Amino acid sequence: xxxxxxVNPYLAGNFAPINTEISTDTLEVIGExxxxxxGMFVRNGPNPQWSPIGQYHWxxxxxxxxxxxxxxxxxxxxNRYVKTRGWKIEHEAGKAVWSGLLExxxxxxxxxxxxxTANTALVWHNQQxxxxxxxxxxxxxxxxxxxxxxxxxxxxxxxxxxxxHPKVDPVTGEMMFFGYGFRPPYLQYGVVSAxxxxxxxxxIEIPTAVMMHDFAITENYTIFMDLPLTFSVExxxxxxxxxxxxxxRPSRFGIMPRHGDNSNIRWFECPSCYVFHTLNAYExxxxxxxxxxxxxxxxxxxxxxxHREEKGDIPYLHSWRFNLSTGAVTEEKLDDxxxxxxxxxxxxxxxxxxxxYVGKMAHSQxxxxxxxxxxxxxxxxxxxxxxxxxxxxxxAVFAPHPHGTAEDAGWLVTFVYDENSQTSELIIINAxxxxxxxxxxxxxxxxxxxxxxxxxxx
Numbered sequence: 001x002x003x004x005x006x007v008n009p010y011l012a013g014n015f016a017p018i019n020t021e022i023s024t025d026t027l028e029v030i031g032e033x034x035x036x037x038x039g040m041f042v043r044n045g046p047n048p049q050w051s052p053i054g055q056y057h058w059x060x061x062x063x064x065x066x067x068x069x070x071x072x073x074x075x076x077x078x079n080r081y082v083k084t085r086g087w088k089i090e091h092e093a094g095k096a097v098w099s100g101l102l103e104x105x106x107x108x109x110x111x112x113x114x115x116x117t118a119n120t121a122l123v124w125h126n127q128q129x130x131x132x133x134x135x136x137x138x139x140x141x142x143x144x145x146x147x148x149x150x151x152x153x154x155x156x157x158x159x160x161x162x163x164x165h166p167k168v169d170p171v172t173g174e175m176m177f178f179g180y181g182f183r184p185p186y187l188q189y190g191v192v193s194a195x196x197x198x199x200x201x202x203x204i205e206i207p208t209a210v211m212m213h214d215f216a217i218t219e220n221y222t223i224f225m226d227l228p229l230t231f232s233v234e235x236x237x238x239x240x241x242x243x244x245x246x247x248x249r250p251s252r253f254g255i256m257p258r259h260g261d262n263s264n265i266r267w268f269e270c271p272s273c274y275v276f277h278t279l280n281a282y283e284x285x286x287x288x289x290x291x292x293x294x295x296x297x298x299x300x301x302x303x304x305x306x307h308r309e310e311k312g313d314i315p316y317l318h319s320w321r322f323n324l325s326t327g328a329v330t331e332e333k334l335d336d337x338x339x340x341x342x343x344x345x346x347x348x349x350x351x352x353x354x355x356x357y358v359g360k361m362a363h364s365q366x367x368x369x370x371x372x373x374x375x376x377x378x379x380x381x382x383x384x385x386x387x388x389x390x391x392x393x394x395x396a397v398f399a400p401h402p403h404g405t406a407e408d409a410g411w412l413v414t415f416v417y418d419e420n421s422q423t424s425e426l427i428i429i430n431a432x433x434x435x436x437x438x439x440x441x442x443x444x445x446x447x448x449x450x451x452x453x454x455x456x457x458x
Contacts, residue, residue, distance in 0.1 A: 045451015060100030063119030086115025126196030
């Protein structure tokens with residue numbers, strides 16, 4: 001790395017990229033992998049191929065997938081770049097061709113103003129693994145070798161960007177997605193059938209361009225979040241930030257029937273806030289309940305300190321109840337411990353769950369997780385699994401027990417980096433005994449940089 005970027009926290013320590021792609025035979029296991037646990041854990045994250053142009057933001061790096069395949073108590077590991085068009089152009093050039101999110105858009109770049117890094121999350125739908133980035137199309141990934149097959153545009157029916165957080169209904173098999181843009185319609189919403197056919201895309205009217213990272217579904221509804229993290233080309237032309245959190249604007253939550261359109265969406269206003277990730281949503285009587293990690297504000301892409309929001313960026317688990325008959329909204333803080341990257345047992349996505357799992361934020365300037373919080377919503381209780389001193393992990397993904405009947409019968413899996421030994425491992429926690437030590441630690445032969453979202457494919 002050049003001297004000018006060496007101080008960037010996202011290019012140092014375990015945020016720094018690795019430059020090797022490897023495949024391993026059987027990995028060392030401390031403890032015992034349950035024989036019933038069979039499948040593959042894959043996690044996405046940013047891993048810049050070349051030294052960046054200008055300021056580097058964590059969201060900028062090329063997508064790299066890290067996968068651990070587990071079978072009969074044994075494990076193997078592969079990591080592969082998502083070989084996007086942008087990755088190939090830069091690979092050929094031997095250097096970065098695009099600058100990142102903290103730099104002005106490169107309108108004169110012959111390859112286009114930005115690249116799809118495919119670095120954020122993953123979804124398994126219609127027997128296909130897709131690597132996701134919210135500004136463009138998904139990329140189809142082969143398993144188990146994690147080779148990139150190419151962009152997946154639903155036979156060219158995809159007319160919008162595609163969220164990094166689509167929702168798959170566990171009962172119908174349908175997948176819901178949305179895409180936001182910088183000009184009207186600022187939001188488009190689509191439904192893909194269980195067989196992988198893009199059925200329809202409809203425009204949703206919102207007042208201005210906003211960064212909408214996630215959304216939620218229930219059995220019958222889709223919930224959008226029109227939050228005041230806005231984009232403005234006019235602002236940028238005045239020399240102000242293109243992206244800004246406008247704390248004087250309210251937050252709006254739109255609820256519409258799953259197969260509805262802009263004519264039957266209902267908007268509910270709440271105090272100004274930002275939500276990166278939803279845990280789940282469900283219906284009860286006349287109410288739709290949403291559970292998500294809420295911040296008062298966010299400075300996520302603000303490099304100019306004169307425009308920073310005080311006390312932003314600290315997420316706490318909250319619930320919102322939207323009454324569809326009276327129009328009333330109630331908002332409740334569920335915990336005083338900061339947490340992010342929420343997950344549930346996705347067999348129950350869109351239905352009421354007793355449990356949820358959230359990454360426990362570490363006391364750090366950087367986005368690090370020191371443990372996993374298990375919430376019991378029925379009893380208003382929580383338990384914490386701590387990763388240990390100077391050990392930091394990622395999003396804990398729920399892998400259901402194949403013969404389990406209880407909602408929490410299964411395991412939580414995540415990568416952990418040990419800052420003491422500078423080694424990475426996959427840990428497997430019994431979800432019904434979360435405060436105990438991991439039942440297995442799968443030692444990875446190379447460092448896995450901190451990243452974003454993972455998936456369990458059974």
